[in-house]
Amino acid sequence: MKQKENILIIGAGLCGSLLALRLAQRGYNVSVYESRPDLRTTDISAGRSINLALSDRGFKALRLANVEDKAREICIPMKGRLMHDTKGNTFASNYSGRDNEYINSISRGDLNGMLLTEADTYDNLTIHFNTECETVDLDTNTVHFKNRNTNEAFNVTADVIFGTDGAGSELRKSYFLQRKFLFSFSQNFLTHGYKELEIPAAVDGSHQISKDYLHIWPRGEYMLIALPNLDGSFTVTLFLGHEEGDYNFKDLDTEDNIKAFFQAQFPDALALIPNIADEFANNPTGALGTIKCSPWHYKGNTLILGDAAHAVVPFYGQGMNASFEDVAVLDSIIDKHEGNWETIFKTYQSVRKADADAIGELAEENYYEMRDHVANPMFKTKRQLEMQ
Numbered sequence: 001m002k003q004k005e006n007i008l009i010i011g012a013g014l015c016g017s018l019l020a021l022r023l024a025q026r027g028y029n030v031s032v033y034e035s036r037p038d039l040r041t042t043d044i045s046a047g048r049s050i051n052l053a054l055s056d057r058g059f060k061a062l063r064l065a066n067v068e069d070k071a072r073e074i075c076i077p078m079k080g081r082l083m084h085d086t087k088g089n090t091f092a093s094n095y096s097g098r099d100n101e102y103i104n105s106i107s108r109g110d111l112n113g114m115l116l117t118e119a120d121t122y123d124n125l126t127i128h129f130n131t132e133c134e135t136v137d138l139d140t141n142t143v144h145f146k147n148r149n150t151n152e153a154f155n156v157t158a159d160v161i162f163g164t165d166g167a168g169s170e171l172r173k174s175y176f177l178q179r180k181f182l183f184s185f186s187q188n189f190l191t192h193g194y195k196e197l198e199i200p201a202a203v204d205g206s207h208q209i210s211k212d213y214l215h216i217w218p219r220g221e222y223m224l225i226a227l228p229n230l231d232g233s234f235t236v237t238l239f240l241g242h243e244e245g246d247y248n249f250k251d252l253d254t255e256d257n258i259k260a261f262f263q264a265q266f267p268d269a270l271a272l273i274p275n276i277a278d279e280f281a282n283n284p285t286g287a288l289g290t291i292k293c294s295p296w297h298y299k300g301n302t303l304i305l306g307d308a309a310h311a312v313v314p315f316y317g318q319g320m321n322a323s324f325e326d327v328a329v330l331d332s333i334i335d336k337h338e339g340n341w342e343t344i345f346k347t348y349q350s351v352r353k354a355d356a357d358a359i360g361e362l363a364e365e366n367y368y369e370m371r372d373h374v375a376n377p378m379f380k381t382k383r384q385l386e387m388q
């Protein structure tokens with residue numbers, strides 16, 4: 001049998017760790033380089049969404065790598081949405097009108113950790129942590145790295161390089177710098193950002209509100225959501241304008257302002273978030289943006305997947321799911337063209353780009369829909385509430 005190529009993957013996040021696992025299962029020699037420490041032994045959750053909604057699209061890709069059951073073990077099914085109004089009333093709404101459909105809340109760290117642990121079982125797969133890609137030489141297939149602990153710089157050459165290094169991808173920046181007008185790129189930030197807060201577990205470890213739902217406090221210009229965690233807590237995400245709107249992150253700068261805002265808009269949630277002022281001060285305000293670019297590959301040498309190729313805003317809950325699906329689509333194309341990476345990459349982009357663009361556009365549309373859909377009594381601005 002022909003010796004399989006040496007594959008180098010930049011980024012061991014959700015997409016990179018699943019891709020590494022699948023390519024190792026196919027018999028390639030896989031080396032993965034991750035800029036951060038091993039998340040199984042270090043707490044590095046700050047700044048990233050702590051839990052995510054995993055849907056059928058994502059499960060299909062996990063099934064391909066034989067890890068669907070392991071993922072299901074750490075999921076909490078959310079059978080519908082539970083909407084909260086400003087008076088603390090709630091009403092349930094399922095996702096599609098079909099009773100048996102649900103999505104799953106899963107911890108980013110647990111899911112990523114499970115994929116890394118699975119990857120560790122393959123002798124032909126090695127993961128290097130604390131190793132940051134600085135740039136990629138596209139023609140010589142050489143990646144320039146820096147060890148984050150020692151600051152030592154070194155180069156690694158591989159037959160094929162994959163960039164799964166997220167929305168700030170260094171491989172994508174290398175396309176931009178080295179391909180110039182032959183590479184198209186757009187980045188569209190929303191005027192809204194997000195901040196994560198926590199509803200802790202009850203004293204007995206149970207969930208303080210129903211764990212069977214994705215909780216939503218829709219208010220037109222801003223919105224709060226909460227997804228359950230296995231330890232009884234909920235991760236709460238506030239979506240709010242950075243600087244504009246009746247309320248915005250810039251103006252929520254004192255404990256009194258924060259509490260007054262929550263008391264007016266989300267009183268039932270405020271009662272469940274005891275450390276709201278500290279969490280507001282300590283947790284970063286994240287940016288939300290859509291990235292589109294083309295081409296995703298350079299010859300048969302390099303390919304970007306996941307957020308590196310198509311970051312989307314989270315209002316459809318499909319960024320990770322689409323990134324997992326990238327791995328499944330690529331895998332099906334390798335089945336047909338194994339041995340010819342240029343054909344694999346060209347075919348992959350031709351079948352995948354329209355879908356990636358579509359999910360990005362749907363997610364943005366959903367943001368505007370939620371933000372501007374003020375006719376619904378659940379979605380009222382501060383001004384409209386004052387006029388009631």
Ligand code: FAD
Pocket residue numbers: 010011012013014015016033034035036049051052053054131132133134164165166167168169170194237286305306307308312314317318319320321322323
């Ligand atoms: P990432 O998860 O960003 O992983 C990239 C990895 O590369 C990281 O480990 C990073 O440390 C590493 N890296 C970066 N730069 C370098 C470098 N130079 N050298 C080496 N390594 C590097 N999606 C859903 O499907 N459902 C949801 O409910 C959902 N909710 C979300 C909520 C929020 C608030 C946000 C912001 C996103 C949400 N998403 C959701 C989207 C999801 O988080 C992303 O689509 C997903 O993380 C993409 O995976 P990835 O592996 O491509 O990128």
